[in-house]
Each structure stands twice: as structure tokens, then as C-alpha cells.
Amino acid sequence: MVVAGGGTAGHIEPALAVADAVRRLEPSATITALGTTRGLETTLVPERGYTLQLIPPVPLPRKLNKDLARLPLRVVQSVKATRAVLKEVGADVVIGFGGYVSLPAYLAARLHVRRGRRIPIVIHEANASAGVANKVGARFADKVLAAVPDSGLDDAQVVGMPVRGVLAALDRDALRAQARQYFGLADVPTLLVFGGSQGAQRINDAVAGAAEALGEAGIGVLHAYGPKNSIDPKSPDGAPPYRGVGYLKRMDLAYAAADLVICRSGAMTVAEVSATGLPAVYVPLPHGNGEQRLNAVPIVDAGGGVIVDDADMSTEWVATHVPAMMADKHALAAMSQAALSTGHRDAAEAVAAAALELARSRR
Template sequence: MSDSPRSPRRPLSVVVAGGGTAGHIEPALALADAVRRLRPDARVTALGTSRGLETTLVPKRGYPLELVPPVPLPRKPSKDLAALPWRVVNSVRRTRKVLRAVEADVVVGFGGYVALPAYLAARLPGSRVPVVVHEANASAGIANKVGARHAAAVAAAVPGSGLDGPVIGMPLRRAITTLDREALRAKARAHFGLDPDAPTLLVFGGSQGARSLNEAVAGAAGALRAAGIGVLHAHGPKNTVEVPRGTPPYVAVPYLERMDLAYAAADLAICRSGAMTVAEVSAVGLPAVYVPLPHGNGEQRLNALPVVEHGGGILVEDADLTPEKVVELVVPLLTSGERLSAMSAGARRTGHADADETLARMVLEAAEGTAGTEGIDR
């Protein structure tokens, strides 16, 4: 790895930095898949940390994972903030070794704990690896703001991120962007043990679940069953929900390995509004009640707004989500096929099914030194 041009005999080497949460890892892996479709000889290496979900998700998708020390960015004065400079230096050194070892031609960052050291390592003298930044959220994080300053290309999933680049959507797995919910519905409901004919509510709060969603929907279980509504509820591996048995079934699981089948089984979702969740739910045309996290800088509410404005979803504040509110919203929606159809169409209008390949082409152009031109020979 150096400032000199890449040898035409060596396969292209792409490094993706998106460790920590599924919201950073999944778009990185979708991008990796798209790069491999466009350039089958390309080598893609993922950067991550030992404590993130990438230790499971990346190897499962068949990509090598290189671990680097995480660099969390404290928002308030603390001991962690005082230790930040050393953590950054330590992580950048390790990341630079990885970039050299894999002879990186381009670094693609998605924010999170490993993106900042990747951006900084790529800029070191003697390295000068081009950087491409993708911002998933409606409000850009600190790492991506830093990376965007000297990036060869910048892209965003939704408008208003604060970064200067085209809005291309969120890179998603092809299993999601090509999903035919109607064709898979019978198989999906059988897979989860759901009633094949009952209108079905999907509930999930991210990979760890969400207590407020769990309590509100479980508390409405009796009224939902009385209305003939089935429920598929992913409550999180560290949580449980207790509901009486009956018909239609209320199926509670710790985690959903097959989100594609979960989306196909459902007619409506109640979920958080993280960037990845909003992108997937809208891409498959699933109407949703979005309940943004009540913490942070309000980005989850901003993530859901474009879908809500197009009629594809409803926003409910976390403090307002009670069992009574669940019944008030869900029962009328799931007993009105016309309303659900209109919401499904509205959700789809906000999707970007080709975001993975759009970003992959930007990455290949940056790697070949043609960013901003007509593109590489494909």
C-alpha cells in the first residue's frame, strides 16, 4: 500500500469499516457483496472490534475480519474523554498495519467505533488510501464528519445528514431488496408457527430488543387476540415476555435469524426507527408504527420522517406507547386492507433498492482514481 498506482496484476483490495452495531455492519456487508458482484476478483476485508456483532456477522457472510481497538467518542467530559487521544493513536497504528497488510486500495467507512481510526490511518503519509464515506442517519456522526473532510466520495442514505454528497439510500442485502412478501407469506407464517390467515403484527426493537415495546405490546396481547390478530414478537436475547396461549398465536422469540421471513409473515410492524430498520422496512413495503429511541440526538425520529411523510408509517413517541395505544393503532390498521395497501405503497416510494451497487460503483471509481469522472470500465 502506497501512493503509487496499483499493479494491474493485483486484485483490487477494499477495506470496509462498519463495526459495532448491525446498523453499521449490515450496509458494509451489503456493499461488500455488491463489490464482489461487479468485480468478482476483488478482495474485501472488514474492520471491526472484538466486542461488536461483526465477530459473528462478518465470518458468517464469508469475509475476513481484522480486529482493531475501538474508539468510542464520549459526548461529555469524563475519564474516557481524557483517554481518547491515546486510544485514537493506538487504534490508528493497528489499523494502518491492517491497511498495509491487505494492500488496501480504498477504505469505505460507515461510521461507528472503527470508522474514525480507519479514516485517519488512510490519511497518514505513505498511505494516502482514498476514502469513501456513507452516512446512514439523518444526522451525521462525528466519525463520518471527520472522514468526509478529505474523502474521495461521500454518500448519504437520507436527506439532511449534513454531509455534502448524493442521497443514494441504504445499501441492503439482496434478500431484502428482492423480497416478495406476498409470495413468501404462507411459507413465512408456517416457519414461525403463525396462523396462516390472521392479520399479523411484527414487533422488534433491534438486535437487543426494546423494553418499552415489549411491555406495551405484551400488555395488549389479550385485546389483539380478541380482534383476531396474530403476533410475531422478537423481544431480545436478554428479555422475556409472558403472554397466555391461544389463537391466533402470539409467537415470542429472543431473536429473528430470518428477517426476510419475518417481514414476509407480517402485515404491520411496531419497531424502533434506526437507519437500517427504516431502510429495510420501507424497502419491503411493510407499513410500520415507528417508536424512536427516546435518547440520543433525535436522529431516529428524523430517520422515520421521510417514510411517515410519504404515508408509509406512523410516528409514536416512546413515552406514549402503552398497551391502550397499541390497541388503538393496530386493530383499525390490521382490519383495513385498503389502508395497509396505501401505506405499503407509501413506504416503497422512499426506498432505494439499488443503493448497494450505486455505492459500489463510487467505491470502485475512488479505488481506480476516477472519482468524479464518467466511471471505470465495467
């Protein structure tokens, strides 16, 4: 099997979650991940124990410029390199998750013939609004799956978002004490803060600026601010710890330590947070075509969180609303149950099973 989901964590994590599920369902399967030197996959894939094959990147320009003129040649070069990988590993199926790694994978699988048959393609769309690569690939894919309804891919089967098994089965209550000890937190109501793999300056400034109010309310904070950013929270004397880290490698323990999270609403983030039943304040990234807001809407409509516009996420908002939210334990418990009710804990297995079925049918 070849999984294509490089670039951002939002593409890589579901790909790796499905790879893990394939291993559970078919331990003898050989799995190769496609990626480029540009993405986080150069770190994340080897850390998870999978082989990574690099291909030339094919970024899709959104404007008329020189990059658009170079696009056809880049596609040809990347497809050629990808076909060489498919031949080398003896691919039986390609599973794509969108992004600039997936488009050459779809085209290469379409053109490559093995044992007299082309390589079947499974597509999974994570976002509420499908990207260009998956829209192209869906036209000739053998199986099209999606995290949510109405993603823009016709006849897509909705299976939810694949999340890591450790998160799908996470018991936050059972791990809470261990998790707080791991991060050096106190056994007090705890706020988790993160803005994606690179952090979010708006969220960083708003929460760090409210450190005094949070501390006075007896709230501990675990704040992942991004490896290229920094924060300078001013907690009052005697307040619970405010722990700042550049990046969270143990997201399972971070979710377990928390009672509430403030975060962006990328598809992967929403899926993980809801699957673990963590009440959330979602702050959609105010760029693109609004897909981050769309990702959060089903959870919020079910009662599992709230949406705060990026422009409204301020120190004043955090200082006013977060202590009140965290003081209402009954409301937090209801939000937790609502979030759990929207999650799809078996999505990774569903995608893996579809891919295995196609792979076996072609052998």
C-alpha cells in the same frame, strides 16, 4: 477493499450490504471488514462469509471524564493497528459507515501511502444527523454519500441506505405462506414486533400486554424481544399463535410474514422496512439528538407509516389502534405502496460502484 462499520447492526448491515454488492459487481475483489471485540461484527461478519480484522476500539466520550483524557492515546494505537491491516491486505480503498471503527480507518487511510498514493476513502452516512466520525472523515474523503438529504455532511450525494440484496428484491406476497410456516404462524393478519438487535422494553411490555386484545381480533404475532429480555403474553384460548423469539436471523422471512410492524426507527430498520414495503408503526428511541424520529419522518410524510412517541407506546395504544389498522386492508395496501416509493433498492450498488471506481483509478 476494507469496509469499516462495526459496533451496532446499524453500522454493520450497510457495510455488509455494500460488500455483497462489490462481490456482485467485481467477483475478484478481496474484501476485509474492520471491527473490535465489542461489537456485533464478531458474529455477523463471519456468518456472512467475510474476513474480520480486529482493531482497538476508540469510543468517543460525550462528557469531560477520564475516557476523554485517554482518547488521544487510544486513537494513536488504533490508527497504528489499522495501518497494519491496510498494509497486510493491500487495501485499494476504504469504505466507512461511521461509528468508532470508522474514525481510525479514515485516519489510517489518510496517512497510509501505497504505490506513492494515499488510499482513497468513501464515506456513507446512514442517519439523518451525521455522527462525529463521519463529520471528521468527510473533511478529507474522496467520496461522501448519504442515505437522506441534509445529513450534516456538505455536498454529500444522496443514494439511500444500502440494504441486503435479499431484502431489496423481497417479494413479500410470494413468500408469505412459506414465511408464516417457518415461524409456526397461522395464515391470519400478522403483526411483527422488534426493537433492534437488543430489543426494546417499552415495545415489549406494550405489545405483550395487549396479547389478549390482539388474539381476540384474530391477529397473529411474531415478536423478537431481544436476547437479554423476556415476555409473557397471555393470549386467549383459540387465538392465533403469538410467537416470541430472542432474535430474528431470517429478517427476510419475518418481513414477508407480516402485514404491519411495530419497531424502533434506526436508520437501518427504516431502510429495510421501507424497501420491503411493510407498513410500520415507528417508535423512535427517546435518546440521542432525535435522529431516530428524523429517520422515520420521510416515510411517515409519504404515508408509509406512523410515528408513536416512546412515552405513548402502551398496552392501551396497541390494543386500541393495531386491530383497527390491521382490519383496514385498503389502508395497509396504500401504506405499503407509499413505503416502497420512498425506498432506495439500489443504494448498495451505488456505494459499491463509487468505491470500485476509486480503487481502479488508483491501481
